[in-house]
Amino acid sequence: MPIACEETGRALTVRVEGEIDHHAARQLMEELSRRLDAALPKSLTLDLGGVAFMDSSGIALVLRAYRRMVALRGSVTLQNVPDQAAKVLKAAGVDRLLPWNE
Amino acid sequence: MKPVNEAKLTFWSRSANEGFARTAAACFAAQLDPTLDEVNDVKTAVSEAVTNCIVHAYPDQLGLIVLRLRLYPDNTLEIVVKDSGVGIPDVDQARTPLWSTGGADRSGMGFTIMESFMDAVKVRSRPGKGTTVTLRRRIARRFPG
Numbered sequence: 001m002p003i004a005c006e007e008t009g010r011a012l013t014v015r016v017e018g019e020i021d022h023h024a025a026r027q028l029m030e031e032l033s034r035r036l037d038a039a040l041p042k043s044l045t046l047d048l049g050g051v052a053f054m055d056s057s058g059i060a061l062v063l064r065a066y067r068r069m070v071a072l073r074g075s076v077t078l079q080n081v082p083d084q085a086a087k088v089l090k091a092a093g094v095d096r097l098l099p100w101n102e
Numbered sequence: 103m104k105p106v107n108e109a110k111l112t113f114w115s116r117s118a119n120e121g122f123a124r125t126a127a128a129c130f131a132a133q134l135d136p137t138l139d140e141v142n143d144v145k146t147a148v149s150e151a152v153t154n155c156i157v158h159a160y161p162d163q164l165g166l167i168v169l170r171l172r173l174y175p176d177n178t179l180e181i182v183v184k185d186s187g188v189g190i191p192d193v194d195q196a197r198t199p200l201w202s203t204g205g206a207d208r209s210g211m212g213f214t215i216m217e218s219f220m221d222a223v224k225v226r227s228r229p230g231k232g233t234t235v236t237l238r239r240r241i242a243r244r245f246p247g
């Protein structure tokens with residue numbers, strides 16, 4: 001599961017690609033945690049533009065990033081969320097928790 | 103009503119089979135000429151049901167999962183996901199949004215997603231025997247032109 005990062009000052013953008021299911025989630029979680037611990041950003045943008053499929057494993061991933069950023073007194077924004085992932089995240093109310101750039 | 107087509111797959115509870123199962127269901131559904139949204143709904147619900155077998159039904163051993171796909175004359179797709187794992191002691195509680203025995207890696211939203219993406223979700227379970235989840239979704243008929 002490839003992820004790519006871009007850091008500008010204390011702002012971190014993480015681009016996630018591929019299919020986010022339980023099979024892929026563990027590695028993705030570890031990778032994301034590692035990047036957050038290294039960058040300690042004030043704001044995190046999760047760019048989901050390359051996500052071909054997401055199930056509830058993706059909800060847990062986004063919520064974990066959210067909790068980590070709350071602990072860092074920072075914020076999380078979702079970006080380029082594809083329709084299928086948007087429907088899953090909205091079913092869990094994640095759209096009411098986080099700012100969301102279409 | 104008798105099905106007009108049926109397929110049955112049996113596979114091990116390896117997480118690599120999550121993608122296999124939802125793709126197989128999508129391929130079977132393709133004969134109904136579904137929209138992309140309809141295919142994605144089916145894939146998402148199957149992914150939830152199969153992941154539950156892998157994560158919860160067989161927590162520390164491999165077991166078999168049966169995926170049965172049926173197509174009915176009224177354009178209804180029926181998907182049955184069956185395991186012979188630990189079972190669910192209280193199905194109503196398990197179906198409650200956010201309820202999970204899975205810890206921080208799980209969100210407790212699997213059944214809620216199946217319910218909102220499918221027309222009907224039926225769960226039968228016996229502790230120590232296993233769980234059968236039946237998903238139904240009617241695919242809209244599309245006419246050319």
Ligand SMILES: Nc1ncnc2c1ncn2[C@@H]1O[C@H](COP(=O)(O)OP(=O)(O)OP(=O)(O)O)[C@@H](O)[C@H]1O
Nearest residue numbers: 056154158159196202203208209210211212213233
């Ligand atoms: N096939 C199964 N065998 C045994 N227990 C199950 C099975 N499916 C679900 N459960 C139980 O029902 C609970 C709720 O399932 P649900 O899919 O809604 O949430 P989850 O799997 O815990 O989290 P998520 O699906 O959001 O990752 C599970 O935590 C588990 O206790």
Ligand SMILES: [Mg+2]
Nearest residue numbers: 150154212213
């Ligand atoms: Mg689940």
